[in-house]
Structure formats: structure tokens, C-alpha cells
Amino acid sequence: MFQIMMQHIHGKTRLAFFLAPIIMLGEVFCDLQQPTLMAKIIDSGLAKGDFNFVVQHALLMVLFAILGLIFGASCGTLGSYASLKMGEALRQHLLKVALSDRQPGGLEPATLITRITNDVTQMQNLVMMVTRGLVRSPMLLIGGIVMSAIVCPDLAPILYVIMPILVIFLVVIVRRSVPLYTQMQQSVDTVNRVMRENLQGAKTIKAYVLEPHQMTQFNTDNQHLQQASQQATLATVWLSPIIQLMLNLGVVLALSYGGSLAISQTISTGQIMAFVNYMIQITTAMVQTVNIITSFARALTSATRVNAVLAAEPAEQLPVATDTVPSGSQVSFDQVTFGYQQSAPILNQVSFELPAGQWLGIIGATGAGKSSLINLLTRRFDQYTGTIKIGGVDIQQLSLAAVHHKVAVALQDSQLFSGTVRSNLTYGDQTATDAVLTAATTTADATFVTQLPKKFAAPVEQGGKNFSGGQRQRLNIARALVPDRDILVLDDATSAVDQTTNAQIKARLQQTRAKRTTIVISQRVTNVMDCDQIMVLTDGKVTALGTHQAVLQQSAFYRQLVQTQLGDDAHGHA
Amino acid sequence: MDMHKRVPRNIHREKVVLTDWRHTVGRVWHYLAAYRWRLGIVFLLTIVTTAVTIAGNRINGIVVDRYISHNKLHLLLVVCAVLAVMYIIASILTYFQNAIIIKVAQATSAKIRQAVFTNLQRLPMRYFDTHDNGDVMSRLTNDVDNINTALMQTFVQLFTGIISVIGMGLAMLILSPLLTVIALLSTVATYFFSKAIAKLTQKAFMTQQQALGSLNTQIEESVSNKQLVQLFDHTAATMQTFGQTNAQYTRAAFRAQALSSIIGPFNNMTNNLAYVLITAAGALSILTGGHAITVGIIFTFLIYLRNFTGPINNVLDLINTLQLSLASAERVFELIDESPEQDLPTAQPVAQTTGHVAFEHVSLAYETRPILTDINLVANPGEVVALVGPTGAGKTTIMNLLTNLYPLKAGRVLLDGQDVTTLRRQDLRRLVTVVQQESFLFTMSIRENIRLGRPTATDAEVEQAAKQAHAATFIEQLPAGYETVLSENAHRLSQGQRQLLSIARAFITGAPVLVLDEATASIDSQTEADVQAAMTALMQNKTSFVIAHRLSTIQSADQILVIKAGHVIERGTHQSLLAQHGFYAQLYASQFDD
Numbered sequence A: 001m002f003q004i005m006m007q008h009i010h011g012k013t014r015l016a017f018f019l020a021p022i023i024m025l026g027e028v029f030c031d032l033q034q035p036t037l038m039a040k041i042i043d044s045g046l047a048k049g050d051f052n053f054v055v056q057h058a059l060l061m062v063l064f065a066i067l068g069l070i071f072g073a074s075c076g077t078l079g080s081y082a083s084l085k086m087g088e089a090l091r092q093h094l095l096k097v098a099l100s101d102r103q104p105g106g107l108e109p110a111t112l113i114t115r116i117t118n119d120v121t122q123m124q125n126l127v128m129m130v131t132r133g134l135v136r137s138p139m140l141l142i143g144g145i146v147m148s149a150i151v152c153p154d155l156a157p158i159l160y161v162i163m164p165i166l167v168i169f170l171v172v173i174v175r176r177s178v179p180l181y182t183q184m185q186q187s188v189d190t191v192n193r194v195m196r197e198n199l200q201g202a203k204t205i206k207a208y209v210l211e212p213h214q215m216t217q218f219n220t221d222n223q224h225l226q227q228a229s230q231q232a233t234l235a236t237v238w239l240s241p242i243i244q245l246m247l248n249l250g251v252v253l254a255l256s257y258g259g260s261l262a263i264s265q266t267i268s269t270g271q272i273m274a275f276v277n278y279m280i281q282i283t284t285a286m287v288q289t290v291n292i293i294t295s296f297a298r299a300l301t302s303a304t305r306v307n308a309v310l311a312a313e314p315a316e317q318l319p320v321a322t323d324t325v326p327s328g329s330q331v332s333f334d335q336v337t338f339g340y341q342q343s344a345p346i347l348n349q350v351s352f353e354l355p356a357g358q359w360l361g362i363i364g365a366t367g368a369g370k371s372s373l374i375n376l377l378t379r380r381f382d383q384y385t386g387t388i389k390i391g392g393v394d395i396q397q398l399s400l401a402a403v404h405h406k407v408a409v410a411l412q413d414s415q416l417f418s419g420t421v422r423s424n425l426t427y428g429d430q431t432a433t434d435a436v437l438t439a440a441t442t443t444a445d446a447t448f449v450t451q452l453p454k455k456f457a458a459p460v461e462q463g464g465k466n467f468s469g470g471q472r473q474r475l476n477i478a479r480a481l482v483p484d485r486d487i488l489v490l491d492d493a494t495s496a497v498d499q500t501t502n503a504q505i506k507a508r509l510q511q512t513r514a515k516r517t518t519i520v521i522s523q524r525v526t527n528v529m530d531c532d533q534i535m536v537l538t539d540g541k542v543t544a545l546g547t548h549q550a551v552l553q554q555s556a557f558y559r560q561l562v563q564t565q566l567g568d569d570a571h572g573h574a
Numbered sequence B: 001m002d003m004h005k006r007v008p009r010n011i012h013r014e015k016v017v018l019t020d021w022r023h024t025v026g027r028v029w030h031y032l033a034a035y036r037w038r039l040g041i042v043f044l045l046t047i048v049t050t051a052v053t054i055a056g057n058r059i060n061g062i063v064v065d066r067y068i069s070h071n072k073l074h075l076l077l078v079v080c081a082v083l084a085v086m087y088i089i090a091s092i093l094t095y096f097q098n099a100i101i102i103k104v105a106q107a108t109s110a111k112i113r114q115a116v117f118t119n120l121q122r123l124p125m126r127y128f129d130t131h132d133n134g135d136v137m138s139r140l141t142n143d144v145d146n147i148n149t150a151l152m153q154t155f156v157q158l159f160t161g162i163i164s165v166i167g168m169g170l171a172m173l174i175l176s177p178l179l180t181v182i183a184l185l186s187t188v189a190t191y192f193f194s195k196a197i198a199k200l201t202q203k204a205f206m207t208q209q210q211a212l213g214s215l216n217t218q219i220e221e222s223v224s225n226k227q228l229v230q231l232f233d234h235t236a237a238t239m240q241t242f243g244q245t246n247a248q249y250t251r252a253a254f255r256a257q258a259l260s261s262i263i264g265p266f267n268n269m270t271n272n273l274a275y276v277l278i279t280a281a282g283a284l285s286i287l288t289g290g291h292a293i294t295v296g297i298i299f300t301f302l303i304y305l306r307n308f309t310g311p312i313n314n315v316l317d318l319i320n321t322l323q324l325s326l327a328s329a330e331r332v333f334e335l336i337d338e339s340p341e342q343d344l345p346t347a348q349p350v351a352q353t354t355g356h357v358a359f360e361h362v363s364l365a366y367e368t369r370p371i372l373t374d375i376n377l378v379a380n381p382g383e384v385v386a387l388v389g390p391t392g393a394g395k396t397t398i399m400n401l402l403t404n405l406y407p408l409k410a411g412r413v414l415l416d417g418q419d420v421t422t423l424r425r426q427d428l429r430r431l432v433t434v435v436q437q438e439s440f441l442f443t444m445s446i447r448e449n450i451r452l453g454r455p456t457a458t459d460a461e462v463e464q465a466a467k468q469a470h471a472a473t474f475i476e477q478l479p480a481g482y483e484t485v486l487s488e489n490a491h492r493l494s495q496g497q498r499q500l501l502s503i504a505r506a507f508i509t510g511a512p513v514l515v516l517d518e519a520t521a522s523i524d525s526q527t528e529a530d531v532q533a534a535m536t537a538l539m540q541n542k543t544s545f546v547i548a549h550r551l552s553t554i555q556s557a558d559q560i561l562v563i564k565a566g567h568v569i570e571r572g573t574h575q576s577l578l579a580q581h582g583f584y585a586q587l588y589a590s591q592f593d594d
Helices: A002-007 A011-048 A051-100 A109-131 A133-151 A156-200 A202-207 A211-236 A239-263 A269-310 A370-377 A400-404 A421-428 A434-443 A469-481 A499-511 A548-554 A556-566 B021-068 B073-122 B125-130 B133-175 B177-224 B226-231 B235-260 B263-287 B295-337 B395-402 B425-431 B446-451 B459-468 B472-477 B495-509 B525-539 B551-556 B574-580 B583-592
Strands: A331-338 A347-354 A359-364 A384-390 A407-410 A487-491 A517-522 A533-538 A541-546 B357-366 B369-379 B384-388 B410-415 B432-435 B513-517 B543-547 B559-564 B567-572
Touching (some): A011 A133, A011 B295, A051 A109, A109 B177, A156 A269, A202 B125, A239 B021, A239 B073, A347 A370, A347 A533, A359 A370, A407 A469, A407 B226, A469 A499, A533 A548, A533 A556, A541 A556, B133 B295, B369 B559, B384 B551, B395 B543, B459 B472, B495 B525
Parallel strands (some): B513 B543
Antiparallel strands (some): B357 B410, B559 B567
8 A cells, every 4th residue: 555655746746745754753742731831830849839930831831832833734734745745646657558458357446436436535535644644643652652751750650551442442342343234234234225126216216016015125225224223333332431431431540549659659640630731641652553554544445446457558669650540441360259258258269350441331230240340440459360461461569649540439428518518519639620520410310519609619418417328329420420530340330320311421421431431330221232242140149241132041040130120121122 | 532533623614514414403302202211311321421430520529629729648548449439430421321322323223224224125116217326325335424424423522512612611611710711712813714724725615626626536537448548548638637636636735725724733732822821821810819819729620622613613513524424414305205106096007918908099208298199009919010210219218117117198008908007016016027128137046036037936937037038058058157246236247147147037027018128239149049039938928028139039920010209100010011111121121121
């Protein structure tokens, strides 16, 4: 954990990080002087009636108080600086790793987001704690014990009795409560799940009159939660009375035992008072130390989670990779096999040749490997065997930038970024002119943009919520057209667009077909049937490849699709 | 002193707007009233334990002045023994005080949760359509938690704090007005200093929050759309923008945090100063021959001081926390008060139907926007009615009216000649089975999920339904078969398999009327044939309404209604509609032809 922290603490930040706890020692030292000085005022000043002594020592106490403030404030400032700078560097690093991650089967986006936001904040708090609390409380604790032993060695045994008992109680209570809190968390999760499902499945619940069933279910879970949280909280309820009691008993012992010693003139009243004050300081410091250890454990989990993200950091690119974009735009796959497990490859020996300017239609069931094929072509994942070439060049010889300057993709999931229509359309080419944007929106049938009050400057909310699904898909296609790449991939990109519009978009795309190599992925026969080549993917294997007529002959699966989607009478069509 | 009772100390107190806090408090009390005796005991215990603390501290001083200074060893030991017993009793009482309040708080929040959930079951569909799930969830979880915390901690702490402050203040005032003023001064200084810092950092905190918001949005958007960022070679640009926001956040946060990090050390200093002043003023007063102050009084004050400043500052924070909790309570009660869908008082129970369905001049509007206009249709028992039209035309909405999910604006929906709004909703819904495009599967076994169609069904009946729905094959191939517990949202099953399960659930109801919302094209083709066959089997001997996307379904329908923008624009059979050369013919051509 400290490794991650130190990796993201550089230069000035490092200085602040190490200086802060040292300065903290100053504050602790000043705090510990107070009861001793007070004892001196009571014993020497009062007893001897020395007015000047009292004033001098009081001024000394004031001086220590002010010094304490200076030390404390400096430590706080340096600590905030170190923790915030560390957080900044860590966030930057994590986002970079997250965005460049090209491992298949990596962390879910939701998980990544939590790690970059919440977990980094936890780590930030940890640095703050390390620089301040981790020094202050234990040092006050130790310093308090040492000082009280110095000021009043006769009473010190009281501490040796009280402290171990207190520690044992704390350990027992905390250890007993941890499994109970885990149980409580499980109950909380269950209740939350039932509630969430109840909201998500509201319509199903009404349709099947499941209300009574849901009520019974919730009733049971809610009762479990009530019991579990009662048990967990009750387990820790002893904590504060015990700490309070130990402290109070310590005071009573100091008074009775100390008092008897004072009566026999062994120690003074001031010493007893100082001792009692140190004891209060020690107990407070002890509670704080326990708190810090608890939050430390929490931050430790965060550190582990952050570490898991960093572990995915990609190796540097191969030195042979070139940024030169190949001139040709033919695409070929030769014996390409890809999969997480050897036994069940997602793509199995896929081969095809797509000449420049031609259209390839890929059809197959969900999970047949259609999207994986595109992921490999765009070098999202590199863990495959076989060869993939663009313009006759092995894509492993090309840099990522070179590949992405050759291939534009419109994904099925048409996500927009918050900003403006323009910032979304120019995502692949920030220098695109309005003329280019207009041409792209016309081709993609996204001309509704020109009817918006602000046209290209129209705002886009997070997730593109202020546009309909169909509008988003059309903007998504336009976005892929703006950079004007030689190869275009439409990955089921028109599923929410109605058939008439779909046909129009296709027609306009085909007007430029001589120029652009196009790959269309779809589950609709109509979307692929007039491509130059149609590929049927079944369980990662190419089961048919050729024109519509040829594939109709080769593939029973394709024939069946044509029949269910086009009807009996459409059999010989196209 | 309490480690599990930490109150978050925000120097920027959130501004809370409470519409009617008296009313809200009254309603919370309504839930608490059942425990009023226990709460009364807690009240008494709090007074006793606080009094012990105050008295104990005073006795410490007296011990110093009267026994130690006057060498009365015997009395010293007796008083100390009494003190020890007092403390032990007080600790036990504190335990009971906490235990009782925890039980009451947990029971109360469980009751509130139950009340919210119960009402949630009865809310009309419109509520779920117009309310964000996240918002409702937050009321059910965070807000109920806030109430729980308020009852369990804030309330007791506030009460203890107030009693301590008043009790100690009085005790101090009686002992020595001079030292009391010194102690109060430090408290006042601490309070005003925090306020001044808060004011100074307010702008920085706001900038920090804004930067944080934009930071989080950027993280969320870029990480969720990682593939897009990579495909469009946008990583460098994204990182640059993020770097700017990140640095801006750090600057603002530093300005805010560095300033507010002085508050802790400052409070520490004022405490220390008060400590000095009390010691010095007390000592000087004794030296100048005053009799008002003794060493014991100084001693008592020094201990009071440590217990006094804390509670006063706490009380101010606690009041704010309490306000936040009241706002939470308000949000929870809002949900409890949402008006449920209610059957008419004259609603008729109905157990059977022939399956004759009619829509007469049905119109529906949302606010002023018309959604459906003048829909008419008659379906005879056993007929198949197909609804076709563009997405968003209102096909699903029409079918929702059959189960009385939404109130009509005009017209009537009749089942066997009876207006469905005059029937008991539960009875009606048991007679009409709906298979949605994406029926919801719950986190329970496959067997239980199917059984939800009819809770009284036997295991054999469940398995029979699965067979009829062509789902038995894949279920039996799963390692745990019918006992496979579906994970949340059933992600492990394919879309087609989930659909087969919902068809099985529909089979088991045995209801005479069926509404089928066919999935659009992106269902996986492997199970496509299974789904088709299962749906055809399901429609046997039932009056069926199908929101159709498949040609085979449409071709075999007894009547087809073409819906566009909430109107029935064409109706007839497949052949007669094609002959019309209207919208249907056009739709058919674009969808099923090239």
C-alpha cells in the first residue's frame, strides 16, 4: 500500500509528506508540557507563595499553546497538500490505465469508476491520516504514559493496571463485533436487493399479482435485518461505558492511593492533578488510535482495489510498431483464433479476404463472436493467433493510432458524451468543418440536428438523455463518418432506427461505396443480404461465406433466418 | 469518548429546507409512541448518568480540598470507594440506556421501512414510469438509515449534550463565576473561529464541489465508453481535459482544506489557553489571599473544561444533523403518502372469463399530451389479434389498459361485457397473462421464478410448463437444473432463455386471455425457433393479443391493427391489408422485403 502511495508522491509533495509528521511531533510535545507546568504552578508556585513563579510558568504555558497551534496548523497544511497532490497523481494514473486497458475480461466500468473516485478519496484520507493522526494519537498515548511516569512515578503503576484491562476489553469487543457487522451487511444487501428488484420488476409484479408474495419476502428479510443490526450494534454498545469506567476508576485510584501518599507527604497535590490530567489525555489518545486503526483497515481495502487496477497497466508498445497509416484499405483475416480459454475459443480459425471498397456482412447469433472480430480488427485485444492485415500490413506492425486512423466504428450501444452535438460529432476529428459535419449528418439521416435551436451547438446531457434512442444511433453513425476513415464498421448500429430510414442510410452509404471498405454486423437478414460477401458466424466459426445466393445454399442456419424474418414467399429473393 | 458515536463534523452545514418540521416530528413520534415508556426510562437514565459525571468531577475537587489537604485518610478512602461504586453503576446504566435506544431505533426504522415498502406495492404504474429508480431507492435506503441514526445517536447525544452543558455550567457558576467566564470565553472563541474559517473557505469549498462533480462525470463517461475513447484515438485529449479539471480540483480543495485544517489545532490551543488561564487565575487568586477559589476547585474546573467545550460544539453540529434527518423523514413520508391505486368501492370479484374483449372509443392522455385516441376493437374468445406499427406508436400502452394499469381519459375496456375498471384489479390481472418483451426474473431459483405464475402450482406442474415452453432442455442442462438460483437480473442466461422462462411462467397461470409482447430482432437466433414454437403453443385456446414483429405471427392472426401515433389507422387480415396498399403494405415492404 505504501508503495502505491510513494509512487504517486513526488518532489515537493514528498517533502511535505515527510515534514508533516515531524512537525506533528512538535505539537504533541507542546501538548504534553501543559499538565507538568500546571503541577509546578500548584506545587512550587502556590505552596511557596511565589507570585513571579506562577506568572512565569503561566506565560510558558501560553507560549507552548501558541507554538502548538503553529506546529499543528503547519502540519495540517502540509498534510492536505501531500494528500491532495497524491490523489491528483493517482487519479490521473488510474484513468490513464483504465482507458488504455486492452485486456479481455478486465474490470467492469462501474467497478473501475468506484475505484477511481471513492477509493482514491479513501487513499487521500489515508495520507492525511498518516501525516497527522497516525503520529499524533500514538505519540500522545506514549508521551502521556512517559510524562506521567516522570511527573509522578509513584502513581504510574495505576496506568499499568488500567491500560492492559482496557486494551483487552477493546480487543474482545471489536473482535466479537466484526463478524456480526459482516452479517448485518449481508442483511442490508439482501433487503436492498429485494427493494431494487421490486422497482425494476414493478410491471411484472403487477401483471402476475405478486404483491402478496413480495410482501412476505420483504417481511422476512426486513426482520432479519432488524435482528442482525441489533446484534451488531449491541455488541459494541459496551465500548463507551467501559472506556469511561476505566478512566473514572483510574481517577478514583489516583485520588485514593495518591491521596494517601500525599497525606504521608510522599507526593504533592499538584502531582496528583497532573497525573489525572495525563490520564484523560491518554484515554482520549487511545480511543483515537483505535479509530485510526479502524479507518486504516478501510483504507487498506481501498489500496488493494486501486492496486488491482494498476496491475492492468499495459506494457509499452512494441518498438517495431509504426505510426504510418497503410495506404491500402483491404482487410484480411488468416486463421484467426481468439478466446479466454483454450478449450472454448470465441473465434475459431476465422479467415476471409475483403477487397478495398467492398462490403462484408456478418450475421450470427448473440455470442457467435461478431463483436470479438471487430475488437481484434481495432486492436482492442491482442491475444489471438493468426494474422490480421489492413492494407496488406499486419496490424501488429501498426501503432494503435495508425489502426484507429484507418478504421472507424459505429457501435451498437450508441453512447454520447455530455457536451454539445458538435463536441460529439468531432470526437474522432477535432478539426472537422461544419461542411463535413453537415455531410455526415445528412448521410446518417441525422438532419434533425439542423432543426434544433442551437444546431451543432445544441447541448447533449450526460448519456445523451435529451435525445431519443433512434436519434442517438443516427448521431452515433454520423460521428463515425466525420473522421472519414477508409474502413467503416457498423456493429449492429441501426437496431433502433426504423427499417425505412435504415434503408435510406444504407443507400447513401453505398453512394460512396467505391471509396470505403465497409463491414456490417447485424442479426437482420435485410441488412446484410446485398453485401458483396456475407459471412455466417456460428460459435466462433465461419460456417458460410459468399454472396446471398451462395450462403443460402451453404448454410441451413441462414436459410432458417431468411425464412423466419422474410417469410416463406421471400425464399428465392434478392 | 465514544468511538462508534462519531458525528460527522462538517464546517459547512448543508442548508436544509423543511416544509413543515412540526408535522414531520409528529409523524415520527407516531411511530415512537409505542415505545414511550422505554423512551421515558432512557430519559431518566440519561439524567442520572450525566449527573453522576458532573457530581463525580466535583467530588474529586472536594477530595483534594477537604481530605488530602487535611490529612483525613479514612474519609478519603470511604469517599473514593463510594465514587467507584457510583461510576460502576453509572456505566451499567449507560449500557442499558444505549441498549434500549438501539432496540427502539432499529424496531422503528424496520417499521418505517415496512410501511414504505407496503405502499410501494400499491402505487400505480404511472408512479414507476415517472420516478427515477435511483431516487426511490435512496429514500428507501439512505433516508431510512438517516432516521435510524438520528434516533439511535443524534437524539441521545443531543439530549446528553444539553443536560451536560446546563448541569456543568450551573455547577461551574456556583463554584467560581470568574473561572466560569474564562471557560466560556474559550468556547465562544472556538465557535467564532470555526464560523470565520467556514466563511473564508466557503467559496473554495463550492469550487471544490463543482470541480469534483465535473471530475466524476468525466471519469464516469470516459471509463464507461472506454471503447469509444480508444476507437476514436481520443485518449490523449481526454487525459488532457481531465488533467486540467483534476488540477483545478486539487487547487480548490487545497485552499479549502488547508484553511480548515487550522480549526483543529486552533481549538486545541484555545483549550490549552483556557487550561493555563484557569490554573493561573486560580493560583493568583489563592496567592492574593482570596478564599473563593481552592486547589480542589481548580482541579474540578480543569476536568470540567475537557468535558464542556466538546458538548457545546457537538450540540450545534447535532442540531444540524437532526435537521438533515428530518428532511430525510420528510422524503420517506412523501413516499408513504403517495396515493395508491385503489379499486372502486363497488369493484366486483371475478373468477372466470370466456375471453371476450372489447375496446370502445378508448382515449388516453398524459397531462395534456394525447397518447391514444379513439381505439376500438373486439376480440372474440380464442382469436389472435396482432398489433403492428412503428416503435412508440402506443401498442404496449393499449395492452396496458386491458389490465387496468393506467386510468383512461375516455371510453371503456370490456371483458365479457364488464368494464375492467369496475373489476377487482387482482382478479382481472389473474385472468389476463402478460408476457413482456423483457419479463423480470427475480433472485430465486428457476423453479420459484416459474411458480410465480401461480403460487399453488406443484413441482410437476412447473416442470410441465417448462416443457411446454421449450425451456426444459436448457434448464436440465444447467448443473443445478430447476434449483439454479438466478443472479441479479439473470445475466447468466441469454436473452432468449430468459424469454423462454417468462413464457413458462405464463403457461402456468392458465389464464384465458394472453398479451404477448414479442421481442424485436435482436433476440439471439439460436433459441429463436424455440421461442416461436413456445409462443404459438401458448396462444392455443386463448384470446391472444400480440405486439408482433414476426411475419409468421402476423400472417396467422385473425385480425391485424395497424397503430400509428396513438391511432388505429388500418385494420384487417394480412391479405386484405396488403391489398389496401396503405401504411401496412409499406411497412411490410420495408421490414420484410428489400
